[in-house]
Amino acid sequence: MASTTRPAEGAGGGRVRLFLVDDHAIVRAGVRALLAHHDMLEVVGEAESGEEALTRVVAVAPDVVLLDLSLPGMNGIETARALRKTIPAARLVALSMHEDPEYVQGFLEAGGSGYVPKSSLETQLVDAILAVARGEYYAPAKLLAELAREMAQGDPYKHVKLTGRELEVVTQIAEGNTYREIAEALGISEKTVATYRERASEKLGVRSRAELVRWAIERGLVG
Amino acid sequence: MTRMRALPHRTGTHAPTLATSRRAGVDDAARRTHELETLHRLARRVASEGEPRLLLERALDTLVAMGWFTCGEALLADDTGLATVAVGRCDAVDCDACPLRDGLEEGAREALRSGAVTHRGRWHLVPIGSDALFALAGAEDVSESFLAAVVELVDAALKRTHLHARLAEKEQQRSRLLQAVLSAQEEERGRISRDLQDQIGQSLTALLLGLDRNLEAPDPEDLAKLKEIASITLADVRRIALDLRPSVLDELGLEAALRRFARDTHERYGIDVRVLVTLSARLGHQEETVLYRVAQEALTNVVRHAGARAASMVVTGSHGGVQLVVEDDGVGFDPGALAAAEQVGLMGMRERLELLGGSLGIESARGEGCSLYARLPSRRA
Structure with missing residues (x-):
């Protein structure tokens, strides 16, 4: 029933129906005021918590839910996950205090489509709503760039062959053993453990423990 | 003759019986009674003493006062060697033990090494545990079982004092830690209070004044400035909140919080911090908090002291936990x-981990970086 009564989104010419979730009345009022002049946009309901939103959205069947990420009780990420199950057709836009790529990633993984920092609601909110209503994704370029940089961290490994001992030491390190534990297990000195690790790291072209352990996991040396 | 001397001679009630009786059985019973009484007194006297030297002195006193020995010394081994720490006063006028005093240390060292009672002239050299020894003079027929009981009793009391000392030291460490935690907390509160007062308070005051001004006569240029103040204040609030407790930890979990912190450290100090978290599910709230705080403290130490160019934070499931x-x-x-x-x-980190049944390990050497291992067991359902 919801889908039949709902107007076509964005490009179809109908108005985009919005549902607003934020625990601060003043923010809700501000967002309403901000969107008031747009003929394309219509706020059809609001809630002050994730729990309340979940009980009300089904009846309202909005096209887009604007979701504060810092909600008391059920937090924004949890609410996003639950909303994806309750009203899978609706697109989710986060209104967030946080300008961190981790939040963008977390929200997208929870099923969100758009991300707008609260500091730039004025300039980005409408763009974000229209974009997700068209089926696109939206996040500030700066945050996306940071996210991309983090994901690109770690150069490809050099293709080399480690010796048996080097492999053993790397495996033990990836299993989280201390040098002392490794030295004991392999019957060599801690100094030798360090030497094997250095050689392996040099061959693989990695500098950090994080990269070395990741390599071991990708190679299936540890679970 | 020597036999008689070795028998108790200051016991009052027992002495007449011993003196008049020639029967071995009675002798034996009296001896055993006296042994028991001595052990009883010994136990009572050392029970309340917490300092090793005083404890040994009391024990010596008792043994001499009860007539088992004419005199004695207690020796205690420490890093510098073997030293006499207590002397049981001797009332005998013509004691022939003292001339032998000179060679005592050598014999004592030997006895401690062998762990067995040895004899040197009139001296019984009686090791107690591995680093204390009684040199007792004047008796030749003390029963082995009695001596063994004395040794056992004094040894147990000595061990108790060591345990007490360790406990007291641990207690002192804890109280130092608590002091440090309290003053750090107070310092932090002071900083937050100043931040709120100086930055947020000032900005909001400026905003209020500006809004008043514009209520009377709205000025778009002025309003734009006020808006700028509001955004700066918002950024300040975010920074203060982040310093207190990153909400990313609660909302997104340990990996996101560590990445956030690593990026922050990189931006502030230029250290390249790589993060790898291979957990398939989120940990418990307490576990996440403890590991985050340990990582924070550890990386802060790296920034302050290590002069490092790169660092890693790696979280994996291992050793039956994380x-x-x-x-x-x-x-x-x-x-x-x-x-x-x-x-x-470090003690703060260790305490946090141990509270959840975990442990802390550190491996480092000059010029070789440092690895800090924080382990937590899996929480049992």
Whole structure:
């Protein structure tokens, strides 16, 4: 029933129906005021918590839910996950205090489509709503760039062959053993453990423990 | 003759019986009674003493006063060697033990090495545990079982004093830690209070005044400035909140919080911090908090002391639980020779981990960076 009564989104010419979730009345009022002049946009309901939103959205069947990420009780990420199950057709836009790529990633993984920092609601909110209503994704370029940089961290490994001992030491390190534990297990000195690790790291072209352990996991040396 | 001397001669009630009786059975019974009484007194006298030297002195006193020996010394081994720490006063006028005193240490060392009672002239050299010894003079027929009982009793009491000392030291460490935690907390509160007052308070005051001004006569240029103040204030609030407790930890979990912190550290100090978290599910709230705080403290130490270019924070499931390793490529240090402030820091981390049944390990050496291992067991359902 919801889908039949709902107007076509964005490009179809109908108005985009919005549902607003934020625990601060003043923010809700501000967002309403901000969107008031747009003929394309219509706020059809609001809630002050994730729990309340979940009980009300089904009846309202909005096209887009604007979701504060810092909600008391059920937090924004949890609410996003639950909303994806309750009203899978609706697109989710986060209104967030946080300008961190981790939040963008977390929200997208929870099923969100758009991300707008609260500091730039004025300039980005409408763009974000229209974009997700068209089926696109939206996040500030700066945050996306940071996210991309983090994901690109770690150069490809050099293709080399480690010796048996080097492999053993790397495996033990990836299993989280201390040098002392490794030295004991392999019957060599801690100094030798360090030497094997250095050689392996040099061959693989990695500098950090994080990269070395990741390599071991990708190679299936540890679970 | 010597036999008689060795028998109790200051016991009052027992002495007449012994003196008049020639029957071995009675002799034996009296001896055993006296042994028991001695042990009883010995136990009572050492029970309340917590200081090893005083304890040994009391024990000697009792043994001499009860007539088993004419005199004696207690020796205690420490890093510098064997030293006499207590002397049981001797009333005998013509004691022939004292001339032998000179060669005593050598015999004592031998007895301690062998762990068995040895004899040197009139001296019984009686090792107690591995680092204390009684040199007792004047008796030749003390029963072995009695001596063994004395040794056992004094040894147990000595061990108790060591335990007490360790406990007291641990208690002192805890109280130092608590002091440090309290003053750090107070300092933090002061900083937050100042931040709120100086930054947020000032900005909001400026905003109020500006809004008043514009209520009377609206001025778009002025309003734009006020808006700028509001955004700066918002950024300040975010920073203060982040310093207090990153909400990313609650909302997104340990990996996101560590990445956030790593990026922050990189931006502020230029250290390249790589993060790898291979957990398939989120940990418990307490576990996440403890590991985050340990990582924070460890990386802060790296920034302050290590002179590192790169660091790693790796969280993996291992050893039947979860493990965080914070590692840097800095100057390293000798874990055995840390300044007091760093020790308190490490102790704080260790305490946090131990509260959840975990442990802390550190491997470092000069010039070789440092690896800090924080382990937590899986929480049982």
